[in-house]
Amino acid sequence: MSEKDSVNAALVNPEDREEYHRSLGLTKKIESRKIILVGRSRCGKTTLIRRLHNLDMSYHKTQSIEAWSDAIDTPGEYTDTPFFSRGAAITPAYDADIVCFCHDCGNDICRLPQMFSMSFAKPVIGIVTKADSDDVSTEQAELFLHNAGARHIVITSSLTGRGIEELIDLINTIDLNDY
Ligand SMILES: Nc1nc2c(ncn2[C@@H]2O[C@H](COP(=O)(O)OP(=O)(O)OP(=O)(O)O)[C@@H](O)[C@H]2O)c(=O)[nH]1
Ligand SMILES: [Mg+2]
Numbered sequence: 001m002s003e004k005d006s007v008n009a010a011l012v013n014p015e016d017r018e019e020y021h022r023s024l025g026l027t028k029k030i031e032s033r034k035i036i037l038v039g040r041s042r043c044g045k046t047t048l049i050r051r052l053h054n055l056d057m058s059y060h061k062t063q064s065i066e067a068w069s070d071a072i073d074t075p076g077e078y079t080d081t082p083f084f085s086r087g088a089a090i091t092p093a094y095d096a097d098i099v100c101f102c103h104d105c106g107n108d109i110c111r112l113p114q115m116f117s118m119s120f121a122k123p124v125i126g127i128v129t130k131a132d133s134d135d136v137s138t139e140q141a142e143l144f145l146h147n148a149g150a151r152h153i154v155i156t157s158s159l160t161g162r163g164i165e166e167l168i169d170l171i172n173t174i175d176l177n178d179y
Contacts, residue, residue, distance in 0.1 A: 104129045125152050
């Protein structure tokens with residue numbers, strides 16, 4: 001197994017790691033804004049939302065659009081399959097203030113179209129997920145998100161809590177008219 005494969009293997013199923021279930025004790029929360037998370041299946045959208053709400057870290061596959069008071073979660077299949085399903089992510093975004101494109105840094109395949117941000121009249125944040133350690137390269141994920149039109153990029157890990165408070169700060173302060 002190459003070094004990269006072993007780093008990527010560690011990203012696959014963290015549910016049996018004790019640290020994964022430890023509370024991050026977040027004190028910040030999203031204030032009076034709603035985000036929508038869009039990205040490939042298993043990139044970590046639902047886990048991130050559960051982290052943002054200090055919920056338990058059990059696995060929840062997203063079967064259809066799920067609305068929270070401050071977030072809209074979409075099934076990754078809306079991003080994974082072309083054309084119509086990507087349109088399915090655009091419609092619920094009307095109820096959101098900010099669009100978050102997500103991409104996990106162990107994943108070499110991007111399904112976000114170039115400048116997909118142009119489909120939304122909203123600011124678009126790029127969220128790199130699963131950046132659990134400094135060994136993980138985030139450059140490719142950042143490039144994918146940048147090419148999809150994300151103007152601000154945050155590197156996160158729902159496992160360690162990396163970047164999550166920074167993400168909340170960005171969501172709470174981003175200029176909603178700047179897109
Ligand atoms: N190592 C690591 N694994 C993570 C992280 N976030 C999520 N995962 C794992 O990735 C898998 C998929 O996470 P989900 O949050 O369900 O992914 P999703 O994007 O909501 O997937 P869909 O609902 O299919 O669209 C689960 O096994 C999670 O435990 C993270 O920050 N680090
Ligand atoms: Mg999900």
